Each structure stands twice: as structure tokens, then as C-alpha cells.
Ligand code: SF4
């Protein structure tokens with residue numbers, strides 16, 4: 001039987017496509033559009049300079065063959081898809097972007113940005129790879145200052161403390177609301193599936209009017225609270241509760257999430273950049289807003305950091321708070337940092353958290369779908385028995 005969905009949920013489905021109209025209006029009013037690829041881009045700064053950020057992260061297989069004419073085939077599909085969209089002019093968000101913000105995260109992305117700068121103006125943020133270190137923070141603050149200068153020159157608007165403070169406050173509100181929506185899955189009943197929750201989280205990457213978007217999230221959160229109180233649940237109480245971690249996923253690159261939920265389990269936590277990595281950390285709203293911004297973004301626990309203790313702490317906390325019964329770590333093929341880190345996450349899951357762990361390495365194609373289905377179903381049987389693999 002089809003489960004009822006929140007009344008406002010259709011607004012979030014196909015959000016990206018619908019937001020194109022708003023982007024077009026903004027452009028006609030002279031607003032600059034900033035194409036961003038990564039969770040490390042401090043978007044509050046972009047908005048404080050009067051620009052609107054959109055995500056250019058490629059999530060579909062279609063543009064990959066075109067990308068492989070320039071890039072090696074054995075490269076992460078996210079990079080190939082993003083680059084393929086850029087060179088084939090097949091992504092309306094790339095077309096709408098006046099400039100690109102890049103970050104020196106993994107090697108493949110760094111080198112892709114060298115190619116992209118021939119297509120669009122590009123500002124590159126150099127990341128420090130240390131998170132709890134004063135010199136790294138000073139370096140990162142300097143990078144953010146340079147980005148501010150670039151934005152001010154591009155938009156002709158000054159980023160004042162007040163403007164930044166205001167954008168930080170709205171962005172924090174959105175983060176709290178997204179975290180509140182995610183928290184609906186912390187116990188039974190669960191009114192929104194992991195797939196639908198992902199659709200909502202993903203919508204936050206394509207927003208022109210952030211305060212208006214926050215209002216809409218607030219409505220959704222209220223509806224979900226009502227549904228939960230009425231006992232509406234997408235799964236029965238005994239459905240395996242899964243945490244999905246690893247590389248970013250989204251509409252078009254969500255086959256593993258779908259397979260997990262099609263097999264009867266529910267993804268109660270999306271730990272990756274589509275989920276908690278994007279909204280778990282808030283920016284301090286007291287003190288210097290520029291430093292607070294730098295501190296928050298420096299702490300994002302991506303595997304490009306070394307060490308990356310924050311990811312281990314986040315997974316541990318989520319496993320406890322969401323009563324997680326199994327962890328699936330999904331890595332895109334040729335993503336070396338997440339692939340290597342999978343060993344440590346496996347050890348954490350099985351030896352410290354005492355939950356079964358499954359590592360899946362895949363790409364954007366559908367060629368391994370049936371093989372993955374078999375592995376996931378076998379894994380969920382182990383989860384149901386409640387023991388590490
Ligand atoms: S996984 Fe790392 S590199 Fe990829 S979007 Fe997230 S923070 Fe950026």
C-alpha cells in the first residue's frame with residue numbers, strides 16, 4: 001500500500017528543475033550565480049556578496065562518455081559526470097552560473113578545476129588538510145578573505161559583518177530545520193523514507209530565496225511531526241535501521257539507497273555530504289563572523305582531511321542517536337580517500353559500535369544493480385540477526 005506523504009512534499013520533488021525559473025528571474029535582476037561543487041564552499045559568504053549559489057555536482061551517468069574523451073576512465077564518476085555536463089553544455093545550472101567556486105579537495109577534482117577554468121571564470125579555494133590546528137585555520141581564513149575579494153569584485157557588492165552575520169543566521173536556521181527533519185527517523189514511527197528525506201536535503205542546494213525556503217521546511221517539519229504523532233510510518237518497527245555513509249549521492253546516483261529501502265530496510269541516517277555532513281555543524285553566531293565561518297567549514301569531516309577523526313565521531317554519535325543496526329559505506333569507484341578510509345570505518349562499526357558493516361564500491365551505471373541487490377539482501381539478513389559480519 002502506498003504510504004501517505006506530507007502535503008508539502010511535492011514542493012520538494014524535482015526541486016532543482018523548478019528552481020531554474022527562480023534562477024532565471026534572479027539573473028534578469030542582475031544577481032550573479034555561483035556554481036559550487038563541494039560542501040566546503042562557504043555559501044554564506046556568496047550570499048552576503050549578493051550572489052546565489054547552486055550545486056554543479058554531477059549525479060548522472062549520461063555525460064560520462066563525453067567526459068572520458070578528456071579524462072581518464074578510471075576516475076570517480078562524480079568528477080566525470082560534473083565535467084561531462086560542463087563540456088557538453090547539458091546542465092542548465094552550469095549554463096546559468098556566472099562563475100565557479102572550486103576547492104582543492106581530492107586530486108581528481110583539483111585537476112578538473114584546472115580544465116574548467118578554460119570554460120568559466122573560476123575561483124579556487126585552497127583547503128588546509130588539518131582541522132584542529134591554528135596555522136591551518138590562519139591559512140584557511142586567508143583563503144576565505146581571498147574568496148571574499150573575488151566575490152566583491154565580481155558582484156560589485158561589499159561583504160559587511162552585518163550582511164555576513166545575517167546570512168549565517170538564515171543558513172543556521174535551514175541547517176537546524178534539515179537536522180530536525182532528519183531526526184524524525186530517530187525512532188519509530190518514521191514518516192519519511194530515507195529516499196524522500198534525501199530529496200528534501202538535496203533541495204537545499206538549489207535555493208534562491210533562503211528565508212522563504214526555511215519557511216517551507218518549517219511547514220514540512222510540522223506536517224511530519226503530526227504524521228509521527230498519528231503513527232504514520234514508511235516501515236514497520238522491525239525494519240532494519242541503516243546508516244548510509246561515504247561519497248555524496250543524489251537524484252540519479254541513488255541506486256544503493258534505493259536498493260537498501262527496496263529490500264525492506266530504512267535508511268535512518270544519511271551521513272554523507274547530501275545529509276549530515278552538510279547540516280550537522282552550525283556556524284557560531286557570536287564573535288567575529290568571518291572567523292566563525294572559517295572554523296565551521298574547516299571542521300567538515302570529509303575523507304580529504306587527514307586525520308579525519310570528525311567522521312568517526314559523527315558516525316558513532318549518529319549510530320547511537322538513531323539506533324542504527326547496520327552501516328553501509330558507499331564509495332564511488334576510484335575515490336581513493338573514501339575507499340581507504342572504509343577500512344577504518346569497518347573497524348569502528350564492527351569492533352566499537354558492534355553493528356554489521358558493508359562496503360560497496362560502485363559507479364553511476366546500472367550494470368551492477370542485481371549483484372548489489374544480492375549483496376544488500378544478504379547483508380540485511382545479517383543485520384536482522386543482529387550480529388557483526
Ligand atoms: S565528500 Fe568531500 S570533496 Fe566531496 S562534496 Fe563532500 S566535502 Fe566535498
Ligand code: SF4
Pocket residue numbers: 076077078079105106107108109247248304332334335336337338
Ligand atoms: S567522491 Fe571522492 S573522488 Fe569523487 S569528487 Fe568526491 S572526494 Fe573526489
